[in-house]
Amino acid sequence: MRPSHSRLRGFTLIEVLVVIVVIAILATLVAPNVFRHVGAAKETTARSQIEMLGAALDAYRLDNGRYPTTEQGLAALWQAPTTEPRPTNWRGPYLRKAVPLDPWGNPYSYVAPGVQSTTGYDLVSYGADGKPGGTGDDADITSWK
Secondary structure: OOOOOOOOOOOOHHHHHHHHHHHHHHHHHHHHHHHHOHHHHHHHHHHHHHHHHHHHHHHHHHHHOOOOOOOOOHHHHOOOOOOOOOOOOOOOOOOOOOOOOOOOOOOOEEEOOOOOOOOOOEEEEOOOOOOOOOOHHHOOEEOOO
């Protein structure tokens, strides 16, 4: 009697290649659908961040009687401003984290008093290109629209 040898089992090269081809086909079908929605997701994120910053700016105004100046900027929501006019009743920080960049990695543009909102502030993300104006992913996202 001879001892029986078990045969080694594994995948053949053909089986591995078939799996790779199937994965590649699925990736080419799914990827365009996923990437098509990235721009819309970034726009939605920017709108949400502008709303969050607006709520923090309103809380700042309730405590101090006015919005931070353009020079003090959005940083006044995270740290008490040291430039004049200094806030009289700063109770911050008004945000849980430091002021975020927009979804494209650019700082938000803050002007107070605003050009569009003369009694308040203008808060803008300039989109993917980081420049005023534009369409599609480059379109501006504003606090007044």
